[in-house]
Amino acid sequence: MAHTAHVDTFTRDNLPPRDQWPAFLLNRPELQYPERLNCAVAFLDRWVDEGRGNEPCLISPAETLTYRELQERVNRICNVLVHRFGLVPGNRVLLRSANNPMMVAAYLAVLKAGGVVVATMPLLRAREIAFPLNKAGIGIALCDHRLSDEMERARVMAPELRHVAYWGSDRPDGLEALIAEASPEFDAVDTAADDVCLIAFTSGTTGEPKGTMHVHRDMLAICDAYSGNVLRPEPTDRFIGSPPLAFTFGLGGLVLFPMRVGASTVLLERAGPDDLLPAIAQYGATICFTAPTAYRAMLAKLENHDFSSLRRCVSAGEPLPKDTFDSWRNATGLKLMDGIGATEMLHIFIAATEEEIRPGATGRPVPGYEARIIDDEGRPLPPGSIGRLAVRGPTGCRYLADERQRKYVQNGWNVTGDTYLMDEDGFFWYQARSDDMIISAGYNIAGPEVEAALLTHPAIAECGVVGAPDDGRGAVVKAYVVLRSDARPSAELTKALQDHVKAEIAPYKYPRLIEYVDALPRTQTGKLQRFQLRQLAAQQSHETIIS
Structure with a gap:
């Protein structure tokens, strides 16, 4: 590791032991990076230095920023962070907002000032926000004022949080007022290429979410590996999409790849x-990033909109059904570019160029990555075998102070938790998730987290949450509930339980289906057998379709 620029060494102090790291492959020409590197310079400052500062960068219904205008805003935020809030390199900064230019400016400012970004989904509730605040020892938060209620509730749960600044309001201590007084000049901190700059928290498949740490070099590597070799955008392209910037899928597809x-x-x-279809027409978007669910939903609306500007459509976040691929190509003439990524890997690592797409297959390893199928003991399996997916490349898993590192990284390979088959030509075909994550309309929802929220309701004795097959969303959250003796099933109780979950955790995680049962399947040691519930949900869904 190069000499760190971090004054606050929290992230380096909490990296996994080196013998638990995956192998990092940086042997391709496009993946050669200098030891000193601040990725904000590569994404933003270089274009101003090269005379392209007047080119459009960020476009939204509220404002459009050129690269030079964005640079000035980023520099002002850097000065606020450093001179007003006392940020030193290595400090973590929480960001909370929907997708808008100020969110991107704040993101880049933290990177440029040598800080570490921790971005969170806008829909999270206070206790979900408090977890990363405390786990990552965060002292500064920048937040859209429309999200202030939950932010303030989380603030009292996070003793290390010293400063919170809101944007979008007229408050005299709001971020806009602070940056108006700040200098538009700021020299990027001379960070090492392997200084941590991002902690992205997973959705938490079991237990608490995991913080995945990524370095400045990683932010460029996903662009130069996947985007440069597979997506192949041009400076004239205009990106658009739905994933939140707090998801690394959205960060790459809507910020890093274009910039x-x-x-x-x-x-x-x-x-x-x-919203997407009219916006594609209005802004002349050429590259779209969204989930298969959204592409399916847009199919019925295409005839009412002009989508002729599109030339690339990327699908990720959940498996892409072949029927959706075929229907989209028949309707638009465009092939959906499928891909699989992971928060631990930062972005997509298996995909295919338009010319190589095989409908139904995810693709082949992105240049710079290697992938294989392994058995339960970690031994490679031959083509045609179903097993666990293992991958390695220029990015990889480094959990923040988490014993689960040993499970994700095995023998230098990242074991993603996905079950796949590799054919004789090296194409990878998705089979299923290997854990209890529910993927619904592109969102990752952890069954145990929904269970924990339900169990706080006084009517519930026990519950088990799984994904039930759904044509529209891929899967929906279904809860099997055992009530206490003094409670009775009813439509009113179902609505009350759903509302309760929405108030406890992000609303999109609530159980759309609730079934009342007398008992849950458990092992002899008392562990909930979710696989039996998944089988039951799949059987019930099938019976519903037949009837």
């Missing part, structure tokens, strides 16, 4: 299917 080539991006706070 790596000097292109522009359209940022929408509301980006559902009904």
Whole structure:
């Protein structure tokens, strides 16, 4: 590791032991990086230095920023962070907002000032926000004022949080007022290429979420490996999409990939299917990032919108059904570019260029990555075998002070928790998730987290939460509930339980289906057998379709 620029060495102090790291492959020409590197310079400052500062960068319904205008805003935020809030390199900064230009400016400012970004989903509730605040020892938060209620509730649970600044309001201590007084000049901190700059928290498949640590070099590597070799954008491209910037899928697809080539991006706070299609036409978007669910939903609406500007459509976040691929190609003439990524890997590591796409297959390893199928003991399996997916490349898993590092990284390989088959030609075919994560409309939802929220309701004695197959969303959250003796099943109780979960955790995680049962399947040691519930949910869904 190069000499760190971090004055606050928290992230380095909490990296996994080196013998638990995955192998990092940086042997391709495009993946050669200098030892000293601040990725904000590569994404932003270089374009101003090269005379392209007047080119559009961030476009939204509220404002458009050129690269030079964004640079000035980023520099002002850097000065606020450093001179007003006392940020030193290595400090962690929480960011909370929907997708908008100020969120991107704050993100880049933290990177440029040598800080470490921790971005969170806008829909999270206070206790979900408090977890990363405490786990990552965060002292500064920048937040959209519309999210202040939950932020303030979380604030009292996080004793290390010293400063919170809100933007979008007229408050005299608001971020806009502070940056108006700050200098527009700021020299990027001379960080090491392997200084941590991002802690991205997973959705938490079991137990508490895991903080995945990524370094400045990683932010460029996902661009130069996947985007440069597979997506192949041009400076004239205009990106658009739905994933939140707190998801690394959204960060790459809507910020890093366009800015790596000097292109522009359209940022929408509301980006559902009904919002995406008119925005594609309005802004002339050429590259779209969203989940298969959204592409399916847009199919019925295409005839009412002009989508002729599109030339690339990327699908990730959940498995892409072949029927969706075929229907989209028939309707638009465009092939959906499928891909699989992971928060631990930062972005997509298996995909295919348009020319190599095989409908139904995820693709082949992105240049710079290697992948294979392994058995339960970690031994490689031959083509045609179903097993666990293992991958390694320029990015990889480094959990923040977490014993689960030993499970994710095995013998230098990242074991993603996905079950796959590799064919004779090296194409990878998705089979299923290997854990209890529910993927619904592109969102990762942890069954145990929903169970924990339900169990805080006084009517519930026990519950088990799994994904039930759903044509529209891929899967929906279904709860099997055992009530206390003084409670009775009813439509009113079902609604009350759903509302209760929405108030406890992010609303999109609530159980859309609730079934009342007398008992849950358990092992002799008392462990809940979710696989039996998944089988039951799948059987019930099948019976519903037949009837």
